[in-house]
Amino acid sequence: MLQSGTHTRKQSDTSVKSVLIVEDDPDIGPFLVESIMLETPYQAMLVTDGYKALKTINSLKPNLFILDYRIPYLNGLELCDRIREMDSFKDIPVIMVSAQLPGQEVAKRNIVGMHKPLDLNEFLDTVERLMA
Numbered sequence: 001m002l003q004s005g006t007h008t009r010k011q012s013d014t015s016v017k018s019v020l021i022v023e024d025d026p027d028i029g030p031f032l033v034e035s036i037m038l039e040t041p042y043q044a045m046l047v048t049d050g051y052k053a054l055k056t057i058n059s060l061k062p063n064l065f066i067l068d069y070r071i072p073y074l075n076g077l078e079l080c081d082r083i084r085e086m087d088s089f090k091d092i093p094v095i096m097v098s099a100q101l102p103g104q105e106v107a108k109r110n111i112v113g114m115h116k117p118l119d120l121n122e123f124l125d126t127v128e129r130l131m132a
Helices: 028-039 050-060 076-084 103-108 120-131
Strands: 018-022 043-047 064-068 094-098 112-115
Touching: 018 028, 018 050, 028 043, 028 120, 043 050, 050 076, 064 076, 064 120, 076 094, 094 120, 103 112, 112 120
Parallel strands: 018 043, 018 064, 064 094, 094 112
Antiparallel strands: none
16 A cells, blocks of 8 residues: 655655555545545555554654544544654644544644545645645
């Protein structure tokens, strides 16, 4: 699932930027990965729960996190808090997606919140803006 995008973009280093998607819905997660891979120059990787995300981030070193709010083991807010406790990830942007987004908690943590069902164009524009 981790692949290079087909577009090129000027970046401060030679590596391709990456997105870690944490989504347990078997339809939505792969759709988000495919959308990012086809429509942006970024790599995307999908994991399905908070523990897998914590195991993955040090090897992937993502430039953006996309977190579902309702995921197994840790909810999206708990996962975001754990990620931001790590010095190397404290300033990495986060998009949280959910049909039942906890708005006040999302705003308090400076997370970009998006409601499901997602508008694909708005989602991709947000990814591009946060990765710039």
